[in-house]
Amino acid sequence: MMVIKIGGSVLSDKTRKFHFRAEVVKRIAYELSRFFPEEKFIVVHGGGSFGHPLAQKFGIREGLRDYSSRHGFVVTHLAMLDLTSRVAKCFLENSLPAFPISSSSIFITENGRIVKGSLEVVREAIEKGFIPLLFGDVSFDVRKGIEIVSGDEIILHLAKEFKPEKVIFLMDVDGIYDRYPGGQLLKEIRVSDLENLEVQGSAGIDVTGGIRKKLEVAKELARYTQEVWFVNGLIKDRLSEAIIGNALGTVVMP
Amino acid sequence: MMVIKIGGSVLSDKTRKFHFRAEVVKRIAYELSRFFPEEKFIVVHGGGSFGHPLAQKFGIREGLRDYSSRHGFVVTHLAMLDLTSRVAKCFLENSLPAFPISSSSIFITENGRIVKGSLEVVREAIEKGFIPLLFGDVSFDVRKGIEIVSGDEIILHLAKEFKPEKVIFLMDVDGIYDRYPGGQLLKEIRVSDLENLEVQGSAGIDVTGGIRKKLEVAKELARYTQEVWFVNGLIKDRLSEAIIGNALGTVVMP
Numbered sequence: 355m356m357v358i359k360i361g362g363s364v365l366s367d368k369t370r371k372f373h374f375r376a377e378v379v380k381r382i383a384y385e386l387s388r389f390f391p392e393e394k395f396i397v398v399h400g401g402g403s404f405g406h407p408l409a410q411k412f413g414i415r416e417g418l419r420d421y422s423s424r425h426g427f428v429v430t431h432l433a434m435l436d437l438t439s440r441v442a443k444c445f446l447e448n449s450l451p452a453f454p455i456s457s458s459s460i461f462i463t464e465n466g467r468i469v470k471g472s473l474e475v476v477r478e479a480i481e482k483g484f485i486p487l488l489f490g491d492v493s494f495d496v497r498k499g500i501e502i503v504s505g506d507e508i509i510l511h512l513a514k515e516f517k518p519e520k521v522i523f524l525m526d527v528d529g530i531y532d533r534y535p536g537g538q539l540l541k542e543i544r545v546s547d548l549e550n551l552e553v554q555g556s557a558g559i560d561v562t563g564g565i566r567k568k569l570e571v572a573k574e575l576a577r578y579t580q581e582v583w584f585v586n587g588l589i590k591d592r593l594s595e596a597i598i599g600n601a602l603g604t605v606v607m608p
Numbered sequence: 609m610m611v612i613k614i615g616g617s618v619l620s621d622k623t624r625k626f627h628f629r630a631e632v633v634k635r636i637a638y639e640l641s642r643f644f645p646e647e648k649f650i651v652v653h654g655g656g657s658f659g660h661p662l663a664q665k666f667g668i669r670e671g672l673r674d675y676s677s678r679h680g681f682v683v684t685h686l687a688m689l690d691l692t693s694r695v696a697k698c699f700l701e702n703s704l705p706a707f708p709i710s711s712s713s714i715f716i717t718e719n720g721r722i723v724k725g726s727l728e729v730v731r732e733a734i735e736k737g738f739i740p741l742l743f744g745d746v747s748f749d750v751r752k753g754i755e756i757v758s759g760d761e762i763i764l765h766l767a768k769e770f771k772p773e774k775v776i777f778l779m780d781v782d783g784i785y786d787r788y789p790g791g792q793l794l795k796e797i798r799v800s801d802l803e804n805l806e807v808q809g810s811a812g813i814d815v816t817g818g819i820r821k822k823l824e825v826a827k828e829l830a831r832y833t834q835e836v837w838f839v840n841g842l843i844k845d846r847l848s849e850a851i852i853g854n855a856l857g858t859v860v861m862p
Contacts (some may be wrong), residue, residue: 418736424705427738428696431708435689442682451678454685459713459729472726475713478748482672484682494732 355394355480356597357509357518357579358386362400362490363526364587365441372433373403374440378588382524383448385593386485390450393597394480396512397441397452400505401490404437405430409502414492415466418499427492427500431458438489445485453484457491457503461511466493466501468511476512488512506571513578521579522596523568524587529604530565543606545576572606582606609648609734610851611763611772611833612640616654616744617780618841619695626687627657628694632842636778637702639848640739644704647851648734650766651695651706654759655744658691659684663756668746669720672753681746681754685712692743699739707738711745711757715765720747720755722765730766742766760825767832775833776850777822778841783858784819797860799830826860836860 360382366373386395401409409415412426438454445452455475462470479486488508495501513521531537548569572582585592585603595601614636620627640649655663663669666680692708699706709729716724733740742762749755767775785791802823826836839846839857849855 421703421705424736424738425700425703428700428705428707432693432696435693435708439686439689442686446679446682449675449679451675451682453682453712454689454710455713456708456710458707459709460726462728462732470728472714472728474716474724474726475748478716482678482748482753484678494729494736499736 355396355516355518357396357398357512357516357521358593359505359509359521359523360397360399360441360587361523361525362402362406362505364524365399365437366402366404368403368406371403371407374437376440376444379441379444380447381590382587382593383445383450383452385591387448387450388594389597390485391483396476396480396486396488396516396518398488398505398508398512399438399441399490401434402437404433405490408433409492414500414502417495417501423500431456431492434489434491438487442487445487451484452487453479454487454489455479457488457508458493461493461503461508463493463495463501463503463507464497465495466503466507468503468507469496471511471515473512473515506568510571510574513575518579520581520583520596521575522583522585522593524593525584526586526588528586528602529584530569540604543572543604545573545606545608548573548606569606576606576608580607609650609770609772611650611652611766611770611775612847613759613763613775613777614651614653614695614841615777615779616656616660616759618778619653619691620656620658622657622660625657625661628691630694630698633695633698634701635844636841636847637699637704637706639845639851641702641704642848643851644739645737650730650734650740650742650770650772652742652759652762652766653692653695653744655688656691658687659744662687663746668754669756671749671755677754685746688743688745692741696741699741705738706741707733708741708743709733711742711762712747715747715757715762717747717749717755717757717761718751719749720757720761722757722761723750725765725769727766727769760822764825764828767829772833774835774837774850775829776837776839776847778847779838780840780842782840782856783838784823794858797826797858799827799860799862802827802860823860830860830862834861
């Protein structure tokens with residue numbers, strides 16, 4: 355089983371509100387359809403220009419304050435339901451039964467880290483031949499009242515539970531660079547090397563952190579999976595190559 | 609705390625595909641806003657002309673068979689996400705933070721009856737000052753692979769867990785009649801009377817059963833709540849009157 359993260363910057367142009375790259379998502383679905391159902395997948399997607407600007411506008415990460423933060427919590431989730439529905443439709447067009455599971459319905463966080471997760475439906479969906487489709491979302495938080503549960507946090511939780519063969523992050527760049535811009539693509543990283551890197555920035559708004567955070571996630575993920583790939587989701591076949599195990603991109607290994 | 613069921617025939621004209629009565633739902637939300645947040649609510653809505661025709665078209669209740677049933681399962685859920693998003697927006701317009709919780713993400717059924725339910729998020733939502741918004745939905749089923757979890761089944765499960773003060777069903781008729789059409793409205797029913805009733809039919813498609821099923825549900829509900837109301841959701845103030853406890857309609861009591 356593999357976990358695929360479709361980054362928010364892949365499925366939308368983060369500088370444009372409610373922008374959705376249907377053609378890109380359809381092509382990603384098509385690539386997965388070459389391997390499914392022999393290979394099982396869980397797909398997690400980010401908020402892109404649907405969730406992030408609203409989460410920021412309403413200050414969700416500042417926690418529960420007043421009616422306005424409750425209003426923003428609902429509105430942000432509704433935007434994510436809209437986005438995940440679009441993603442699911444792109445998958446259906448490629449005969450992939452991607453089934454949306456609302457992250458906010460199954461996870462409870464503490465300062466954004468998942469402390470309770472109910473994965474029964476994710477497990478059932480896989481067993482019944484579906485592709486569970488989760489997404490970065492709002493969350494009820496035992497410390498702050500409300501928070502954001504990021505796609506990366508969800509992937510970490512899923513990896514602990516399901517021990518996937520590999521985890522593949524689809525990004526809008528070719529992988530991890532030693533410096534950005536102008537640096538060199540790091541093709542293979544050992545977890546032990548992960549201390550002294552200068553890492554790239556990311557355009558647009560990203561309330562859930564950038565590449566530095568991603569490498570921390572990769573480091574933690576490497577405890578539960580054999581390979582963590584970072585490849586360009588905007589370029590055809592990179593995902594397929596990562597699934598096979600030989601892609602232009604970055605692979606992080608234990 | 610009260611549980612409110614917005615029947616599918618209230619929020620849509622079941623004879624018209626993807627029909628949504630926004631004005632009716634807004635007025636229902638407005639009535640709840642007179643009592644919230646002093647009174648807490650959980651709202652559950654039916655599938656109306658969004659979920660039912662698709663569930664029927666794809667034969668979801670026949671269980672998991674082939675790719676087509678998986679496709680139908682996803683498509684039916686997507687229609688319900690669309691519907692529940694519309695309901696949530698009508699609530700937001702009346703300053704009610706109704707938060708959609710995907711029934712299929714938290715319930716697993718056996719022949720359509722809930723056998724596993726994860727209610728942590730429902731509980732958190734209430735505690736944090738939200739109105740949990742659930743809906744009849746598709747479900748993974750331990751016996752049939754896939755099934756439908758009806759709004760009524762969800763209400764039964766919620767009532768067992770939360771022991772609400774009352775449960776109010778909003779319908780497209782004034783309540784329960786001893787015969788229909790042409791019969792008399794039954795204003796008060798004792799559970800012990802519930803054996804010998806001739807009950808009314810319902811127009812349009814209703815894959816999850818009609819009024820007879822509702823009375824069976826009322827009978828079971830009466831073990832966990834003091835009053836089960838059936839009132840006309842299409843007529844102004846009936847809901848408010850049921851909340852207060854003096855409405856034109858039917859009340860079922862233990």
